[in-house]
Amino acid sequence: MSENTDHLQRSSLPIPDLAYTGTVTYDATSPDTHYPPISPVKPPADAPNVLVILIDDCGFGATSAFGGPVHTPNFERVAAQGIKYSRFHTTALCSPTRAALLSGRNHHTVGMGGITEIATSAPGYNSLRPNNCAPLAETLKLNGYNTAQFGKCHEVPVWESSAVGPFGHWPTPGNGFEYFYGFIGGETNQWYPAIYENTSPIEPWGTPEQGYHFMADMTEKAVNWTKQQKSLAPDTPFFTYFAPGATHAPHHVPAEWADKYAGKFDQGWDTIRNETFARQLDLGVVPKDAVLTERNEGIPSWDEMDDAIKPTLARQMEVYAGYLEYADHHVGLLLDALEELGELDDTLIYLIIGDNGASAEGTMTGTTNEGFTINHMEDIETDEYKIAHKDDLGTPRSYNHYAIGWAHAMDTPYQWTKQVASHWGGTRNGTIVSWPNGIAARGEVRDQFAHVIDVAPTVLQAAGIPEPHTVNGVTQRPYEGIPMNYSFDDAEAPEQHTTQYFEMLGNRAIFHLGWTAVAKHKDPWLASSHGLDEDVWELYNVEEDWTQSNDLAAQHPEKLAELQRLFLIQAARFNVLPMDTRSAERFNGELVGRPALVKGTSQTFYPGMKRMSENSVVNIKNKSFTVTAQVTLPEGGGNGVLIAQGGAYGGWSFYLNSGAPAFAYNLGGVAIEYTRAGAALAAGEHELRAHFAYDGGGLGKGGTITLFDGDAKLAEGRITRTLPFFFSMDETVDIGSDLASPVSDDYEATGNEFTGNLTWLRLDAGDDDHTHLADPNHLMQIAMTRQ
Known part of the structure; x- marks a missing residue:
């Protein structure tokens, strides 16, 4: 453990600047002129680097490090240099675990009793971390650490999650990280992610066809940031929070990684549970007298599944396994970089394999596209459909999630899964701690009870930094976690988190x-x-x-x-x-006291606005709407997208194709219906409109789309059916282009920018809203699937 021997007052942050109290001379050349040298704030001597790795939606029984069927050699590499914790716990859900991890307090203490999308005004559920609970990153930064976060952030209140902030609950500047590269929300398309760098939305460097995948991208960013940090400030330790989207749905992975597991899961989830449990006994991550729990009521056995769909179910697990090993591989690249820099031995690594148990949000037979489940399109995604699209799983043609039976198997040996905070299957996650210069133990197992709120006080104790009494003038609520350092070198130490x-x-x-x-x-x-x-x-x-x-x-x-x-x-x-x-x-935000970012039925957009989530724009589902764009077309005609919402898995787009206005409606990637004008428009100013007249009579009904140039009607077409609840889990509204995957087949994922001049664009929702007919239970299912 590092000790604070520099006599700095670190309990009140920021550390106060001390005024010079010596003699002030008239002439700087006087021999009596003496000023102490500038001493930047640094952590205590020998304070380690800190790397916290948080894997997403991964159960206790998934990885080979804890007896699971998925090969994770780099997780085992960390374990060989440190210790496994067999009784480490999370909160059973994404946002709450992350808020607790980063604050050292229980999730309700910091307002995260649920995910951000269902926040209320109650203190334990408002998604607002109070300022008397300063995050770990802020404390480390104010003590001289360099700080960075990579990957997922699902702690930003929904009404603060747009590009205009405020940013007090974003990784930077509000949560204490000096640099952030990742996505805001519960999940993102790994092939076409919605990325922020600090607080600015940016685009991936390439497409899937060009070799892009977010896991690789964020790892490269983390490696480069670390190398730069150690090049420019080699004596300054870093705190890196590395939180990939893996292995949350969509389970996106290059096919060769999934193919490594071909045939490995044909025996089904019940046999996989038994095989995993046997390995767990051998590894000692469960005791010899442990009992494998029974399969829960409501989860079907493998033998109950139709033989025709079993190859598809097996492929779902092959894809998931490939995705997890792919994540392990990139964690290994980050470890390699630390080793190359000579920093690995002096880095305290927390590898938390899951922010909750495995996810049971994929239906009894899984899904090729979560949008089907969200939009109650079970009539489209029949078993026959899933069988026919088996080869799409994991590719850019899917937005997939495995069946509930696999989630149960990945939580072996425990009952239940993610969301179920009552049982260990929802809350017990395999965790590995390594710090070669600070922990003597190698390859051992620790059985003491621990919780995610214990991480922050453990890090401070390892760094020799006291828990602050005040931060930025605010008296702090004490940490609610217990430092785990007592157990680092003593397997028999009585557990302190009781x-x-x-x-x-x-x-x-x-x-x-x-x-x-x-x-x-x-x-x-x-x-x-x-x-x-x-x-x-x-x-x-x-x-x-x-x-x-x-x-x-x-x-x-x-x-x-x-x-x-x-x-x-x-x-x-x-x-x-x-x-x-x-x-x-x-x-109902008004009913529960949650602010809304967008109010009313009309919204005007301007060129350059992009990456706006569905909660950032007027809701046009289950009602009529009109899109109006004021444009100037160049000589030779204009092309490109005026506005697009969603992407290849569901959405709509208003654009010019070879100079002619067109409207495309994408029904969950199953079908795209087009309405196109017959001729290109002349150069000059135009007010283009697309009006959708909703048929009414319920949710997700069709309607008539009509295209206008001023008052002149250009074309009319039918949209047979619409998406009633959600266009996309992560793709956005973009003005002047269609970012990420394309809604329409009339243009590509890149190069679809509008070539004319767009002055403004307005979206007006009609007053024939049918959303009051939605099943409230299904609305809750939508929110939980998104996290």
């Missing part, structure tokens, strides 16, 4: 002194159907029952009552109350 609550969407639990009391409120794929008081509590002695396989509630009612009472005490203490299992109400 009490921890869990809660997510009503699924809740309490761990205390070797016991857990748990109550599962809902399955990940179902909505809340009953009151919290109707939940059935279970009780487990986790010292004797590692996997929560033997419910003792009936045998020990007094212990269960004791723990239920303790849960309520902790819930009151950490802003968990009132627990919120509502569906429809949480999507």
